[in-house]
Amino acid sequence: MELLIRNGFVYDPVNGVNGEKMDIAIKNGKIVEKVNERRAKKIDASGMVVMPGGVDIHSHIAGGKVNSGRLLRPEDHFKDFERKTVTTRSGVGYSIPSTFTTGYRYARMGWTTVMDPAMPPLEAKHTHEELSDTPIIDKASYPLLGDWWFVLEYLKNGQIEECARHVAWMITATKGYAIKLVNPGGLEAWGFGRNVNSIDDPVPNFGITPREIIRGLCKVNKLLNLPHTIHVHTNNLGKPGNYVTALETMECVEDLADGDKPVIHITHCQFCAFKGDDWRTFESGAEEIANYVNAHSHVTMDMGQVIFTDTTTMTADGPFQYILYTLSGNKWVNHDVETETSAGIVPFHYRRKSFVHATQWSIALELALLIKDPWKILMTTDHPNGGPFIAYPRIIAWLMSRKAREATLKKINPKARSRSLLPSIDRELSFYEIAIVTRAGQAKALGLKNKGHLGVGADADIAIYGFNPEEMEPSKKYKAVRRAFKRAAYTIKGGQVVVKDGEVLKHMDGATMWLDVQLCEPCEIELNEDMKRRFKEYWTVGYENYPVTEDYLAVSHPITVKADV
């Protein structure tokens, strides 16, 4: 099928296209030089913004933890539901939408690729079953490996290559995409109800420090040539004073950088940019983090923006979730996974009038605006931890318009307002920069070559928004920006029009991307034998029943990676 998008204002940062009026041609799901003008279906995008389909580097949309959150919170769904239509399945929202609704809602906003960032390897099948039930969007998931006993043991003994081979086995076996570390070392300690307090605090029973785990897995990541960097949720997350830990975490892999290529991604950085000794002296550490990131090129990060709403926090960081439970007194779910990881869930309401919550809101925006290079700071809410992903249009408005920020600032806690750095920041992001923080930069950080741009050969994932940048200034008309991003005029996925005027036209499967990591020496038989031997000791599931087979993926999209070990 051929498609021609005409006369839109195109923003394609990877190819340096900044708002030029041009046509985009599509054939067989890919972007091409040109199509037969007569035969092709035409979309008139004049007076509209054309961007690559949105990419989300970090959004908890599937898996055991997300589903426990759904089960835990019927009250979250009662107020937000979607009826079955001729083309779409029914479902519920709000902060933890059911799978079908998740796919539709992303597509409606013009997002076409979403990464689920926390997959317990033992429950990987569950994550993939849900991802397969999440329509339209392409997706992938990161297995949690920072507290896996194999990793702790091999790194403790300095066997980096051996560790790398096992990580490769695991990524392929779980159909994962990147190495995820959550509170490295802390989750193993949480197995007995403890935690680690700094990156040099040894992990009980294993005699290894978080620093060694982070460095070790960073080296492993390089040995395996994975497209994304290690994806790190820092130690001490959510505790006042933790910006020091975040800085230490970034510093500890500084020497592993080669050239300008990033080697670490600090995720939902807002939650680890807290200054102060306790909640009373709590303040923003955004400036310190931004200064560091501005001076270094080995880091990318995402925001973890807080939205003032009722949401459901869920992370693999069991000890952090327990603290959140003791702070809030809300209902609490904990789910530790043998030899691998843990998880926790606590419903949470971010309030404008709370000093801490309002400061958190400010921190994420400060980070996004103070870090000069938009390729280094990507837009997320850490859905649903900072707020549900449907709030993205509001964040885009805050980033693009000082006026929008001031309107919200007026309504927040006065103490938080007086301490916020936002009034001193004039920067307003352009559509070009928005295209970076919401798509191009995300795809680049993920190493997705065919996503996040509109060059020839890219996947034809495109979003068209009804906003005319020639007639309106986004900084002044921020409400129009919000409206435009809330309901895309068109979303095109793999060359097919799936959304028009914010309505889903088609229920179709998206692909699940995963890495087929190929080791350079033929040691796979040995590796499998070794795994087989040790399986009984470590897990309660048999070796044969552990790996995720391809039939768990509705549309399987393997990406072959050649490793150096």
Place this chain on the structure above:
Amino acid sequence: MPVVKAVTCPVCGSLCDDIELTIENGRIVKVKNGCAMCEAKFLGYCCEHRVLKPMIRKDGELVKTSLKEAIRRAAEILAEANYPVLYGWSNTSCEATSVGIELAEEVGGVIDNTSVVCHGPSILSIQDVGIPSCTLGQIRHRADLIVYWGSNPWSAHPRHIERYTSFSEGRFEKSAWRGYVTKIKALVGRKKIQSAIKRLVLKKPSQISTHLEPTFVSPIMRKGRKLIVIDVRRTKTAEMADFFVQVEPNKDYELLQAFRALIRDQELAVDKVAGVPVEYLEDVADAMVSCDFGALFFGLGLTMSGAKLRNIDAALSLVRDLNMRTKFIIMPMRGHFNVTGANTVSTWQTGYPYAVDFSLGYPRYNPGETSVVDVLLRKESDAALIVASDPVSNFPHKAAEHLAENPLIVIDPHMNVTAQMADVLIPSAFVGIEAAGTAYRMDHVPIPLKKVVNPPRGILPDEEILRRILAEIRKIKKKQEAA
């Protein structure tokens, strides 16, 4: 003879996946590693109660028919119904449940699974309190205190103790099997001595026996892995426990709240709670607080007695509170092999774990209103589809009565009580033996089910039957719209 290894057992919620089956001439002839229930299912599933042909009720009699006809009739019934109920799901694969939900959505019915009559109260309480839990391997590696409350795994989940709790070998905790064997030997020895004494020394035997007792005092204080059983009767599991607390029937709630007070170091002003002396309870509370990793498993003895969901409320709160002092987790002992899976699939597709009503075009959940027993008691349903379950023999009499009055479609391998009342009966393959799929263990770990032998000729898996019914319904609806 071919041996199939690493087969998952489709019986209870433990989902042991280390079963080895020997196949001969397309039949299972030998089962290795399985418990008695597992063997019984793998060896005896092809029994005389098996239905081999689809049937339709004509003039009050079930008569054999073709599969096509049975599916057409089933589709007609569901397409005509205003408010059908779709029930069962816990003994089939997640893939089948998934089609079932699509079907329920298509016909605007109520879809409910068996948790409504087993761990439904647990789910309601989790929605109130939350739940600190973990996977079973975590308990195997770490737990030094295991409590079974109102559940009897020795009989209902026979390999639970051996694979996941007291008798499993973990990284930080060793199996308590040896201690148990020594204890049993000692017990047997003691009995022998006692009977010998009885026979030899006829005078004052009681004195001697009390003299022998003290070696068994307070095993709760000893080191290593401990097992506590709390139940209304001395079950098989209780026999092997280090400590047994016999609670009076329907008094679990009081006992749980007493524990909650005790672990906060509050003193109880009574001598007994639920028929148990407070000193006993203090010992148990002490053991709970001073363990490194505790695990509480609860069964239907807690969910379906006395205060029902309030029991679970108290149990969840107790374990949550215990986390202030130590690490403690709690887990429901799920019965059917895939009841957890039925809840899981339902939750990710509709947001709710059971009792989901699609009559308004979107998922609605209000147990007590949208749960199938209540729908039947109010006589609201006008058709029913039962998959892999036997509600007529389990439901309250009045509910079963209304169910039988409805046009009833049953998809099941067996001629069970519900199947006998069916208007359309479609035999299906045994999931986990004759059909592959996925099931979720009680701790939410997904485990694949294998197809090890072929089903009898013409028999399809649940998933495929449901797909065909759904396709047929859509055809009928299209026709109606065209007309």
